[in-house]
Amino acid sequence: MYEFSGQKIFVAGHRGMVGAALVRRLEHENVELLTASSGDLDLRDQAEVRRWMEKNKPQAIFLAAAKVGGIAANDRFPADFLYDNLMIEANVIHAAHEFGVEKLLLLGSTCIYPKLSPQPIPEEALLTGPLEPTNEWYAIAKIAGIKLCQAYRRQHGSDFIAAQPTNLYGPGDNFDLETSHVLPALMRKAHDAKRKNAPSMTVWGSGAPLREFMHVDDLADALVFLMQTYSGEMHVNCGTGEEVSIQALAEAIKAVVDYDGELVFDASKPDGTPRKLADSSRLHALGWSHAISLQEGLADTYRWFLESEPDALRFV
Numbered sequence: 410m411y412e413f414s415g416q417k418i419f420v421a422g423h424r425g426m427v428g429a430a431l432v433r434r435l436e437h438e439n440v441e442l443l444t445a446s447s448g449d450l451d452l453r454d455q456a457e458v459r460r461w462m463e464k465n466k467p468q469a470i471f472l473a474a475a476k477v478g479g480i481a482a483n484d485r486f487p488a489d490f491l492y493d494n495l496m497i498e499a500n501v502i503h504a505a506h507e508f509g510v511e512k513l514l515l516l517g518s519t520c521i522y523p524k525l526s527p528q529p530i531p532e533e534a535l536l537t538g539p540l541e542p543t544n545e546w547y548a549i550a551k552i553a554g555i556k557l558c559q560a561y562r563r564q565h566g567s568d569f570i571a572a573q574p575t576n577l578y579g580p581g582d583n584f585d586l587e588t589s590h591v592l593p594a595l596m597r598k599a600h601d602a603k604r605k606n607a608p609s610m611t612v613w614g615s616g617a618p619l620r621e622f623m624h625v626d627d628l629a630d631a632l633v634f635l636m637q638t639y640s641g642e643m644h645v646n647c648g649t650g651e652e653v654s655i656q657a658l659a660e661a662i663k664a665v666v667d668y669d670g671e672l673v674f675d676a677s678k679p680d681g682t683p684r685k686l687a688d689s690s691r692l693h694a695l696g697w698s699h700a701i702s703l704q705e706g707l708a709d710t711y712r713w714f715l716e717s718e719p720d721a722l723r724f725v
């Protein structure tokens with residue numbers, strides 16, 4: 410058990426969706442929270458990271474800072490995805506070792522797994538086959554991050570762990586229709602269709618693919634749980650274990666938005682992989698499971714969207 414009470418905890422990447430959820434979650438703990446904006450601390454700069462770590466001396470770190478984005482962004486900026494993420498991880502993990510950080514948790518994503526992984530995807534699938542080429546820049550960097558945690562544990566006994574969340578959603582999500590994932594995209598489409606009194610809204614593909622969605626506040630809770638209770642070389646998947654079809658998701662979103670038009674399925678758009686589910690049995694066996702149902706989570710996300718609509722559209 411790693412005791413949080415009274416500790417100085419650094420959330421790297423507190424402006425991101427996961428980092429912001431961690432800050433909300435840690436406000437309920439008796440900890441001294443450290444954050445740094447990218448203007449004050451460029452995590453890609455080794456000397457800056459060393460100086461900051463020496464001055465602030467965190468005892469534990471959630472490494473949630475990363476360059477993230479969808480297919481289009483990965484395709485346009487492969488160098489940024491690989492270089493930025495490698496540098497952030499190498500600098501923070503090495504400085505954590507140098508300055509005696511007691512515990513570090515690295516955030517990844519289930520897109521690190523091979524394209525043709527068994528479903529649900531177990532942690533052991535890592536490095537067993539070729540990656541999905543559209544996000545391999547990000548995935549290679551994140552795999553290197555997991556390996557850094559393992560290597561520092563083996564060589565120096567550092568208590569560094571890694572967690573791989575499934576598809577996340579919630580406050581702070583990206584609602585831009587061109588670059589967002591399906592959940593915020595459908596929420597925004599339902600919202601716009603309702604506002605315009607449109608008779609229907611479009612759903613890409615057949616609606617048949619199955620996906621798993623986790624509210625980011627559930628993830629933050631799981632990460633705090635892992636930080637306090639888990640120590641090991643094996644990275645840990647974080648998901649709900651529940652799947653929903655895209656059609657069922659679209660219906661649930663219509664209900665939350667209170668839009669009663671038709672769903673039109675656009676077969677010219679790709680379905681992508683038929684099923685994508687993380688095997689979270691390791692996390693569940695450790696004693697954690699999610700608390701926020703999809704319906705509650707959608708309602709919470711829609712509330713956030715309505716409160717911050719102009720901002721939500723800023724992430725383009």
Ligand code: GDP
Pocket residue numbers: 589590591592594595611612613614618620655678679680681682685
């Ligand atoms: P994936 O999980 O990596 O495939 O990424 P997405 O979240 O972008 O897409 C998941 C599924 O939702 C795919 O089958 C998409 O075709 C489907 N989908 C339906 N409507 C939309 C939409 O408006 N935007 C996106 N991004 N996906 C959609």
